[in-house]
Amino acid sequence: MKFALIGYGKMGKEIEQVIRDTAAGEVILKVTEETADTLTAQNLRQCDVAIEFTQPDAAVENIFRCLDAGVPVVVGTTGWFSRLEEVKAKCNECHGAVFYSPNFSIGVNIFWALSRKLAQLINIQPQYKIHITEIHHTEKKDAPSGTAVKTAEILLEELQRYKQWQLCDESALAAPDVIPVTALRQPQVPGTHTLTVSSGIDQITLTHEAKSRRGFAEGAVLAAKWLVGKKGVFEMKDMLHI
Numbered sequence: 411m412k413f414a415l416i417g418y419g420k421m422g423k424e425i426e427q428v429i430r431d432t433a434a435g436e437v438i439l440k441v442t443e444e445t446a447d448t449l450t451a452q453n454l455r456q457c458d459v460a461i462e463f464t465q466p467d468a469a470v471e472n473i474f475r476c477l478d479a480g481v482p483v484v485v486g487t488t489g490w491f492s493r494l495e496e497v498k499a500k501c502n503e504c505h506g507a508v509f510y511s512p513n514f515s516i517g518v519n520i521f522w523a524l525s526r527k528l529a530q531l532i533n534i535q536p537q538y539k540i541h542i543t544e545i546h547h548t549e550k551k552d553a554p555s556g557t558a559v560k561t562a563e564i565l566l567e568e569l570q571r572y573k574q575w576q577l578c579d580e581s582a583l584a585a586p587d588v589i590p591v592t593a594l595r596q597p598q599v600p601g602t603h604t605l606t607v608s609s610g611i612d613q614i615t616l617t618h619e620a621k622s623r624r625g626f627a628e629g630a631v632l633a634a635k636w637l638v639g640k641k642g643v644f645e646m647k648d649m650l651h652i
Contacts, residue, residue: 411435414457416472417464418442424627454479459634466490482507482637488556498643509637509644512556514629519646521618525605529568537609543592545602553593557603562589
């Protein structure tokens, strides 16, 4: 397979290493901020699939360029999901393929499945309160992380007593129908997400801690290989059958 990497920062380099290590194919197009003018339809059409890890303000335009070129695209950038319906409409219009996820780690997707089951179990146990905490590196632009937001959205689907999530402050902690989300930024950490369910007498804690970026990169490459030949908008749950 021939890959395009749109964004060649730490994640882009890790993805390239996974492609080499697994003999998945070759990277024939690497787009950085300095080489943004190489992201053309002509160059994209030389590739079987594109993997996009850039910034929230650039992601949607990059997706559209891939769709216009007829190239399936895997999107690891977060912070753009308010425009998801636009992307879905564009994908349908172009009969293209988009695979997006707040997190490509298989472990995180298992964490989400466990979070959903836990929420279902405590839905009729009002004594339990929810708190989400996420820790990421200081270079991460969005807060809370897309993974934390996805976790909160899963909980809101299952817990009738909660109506919204909110970045943690005194009002979020005091409101009975708000899920507080604490976002911490620390140097040189791949990412940790913790769901805490606590009452006056006990506490349940579910944590996913990434040891490196490797898991995210491997998931993105798996998604790229899976996406080729398909049409539509997909998520990790489609590939993993979760």
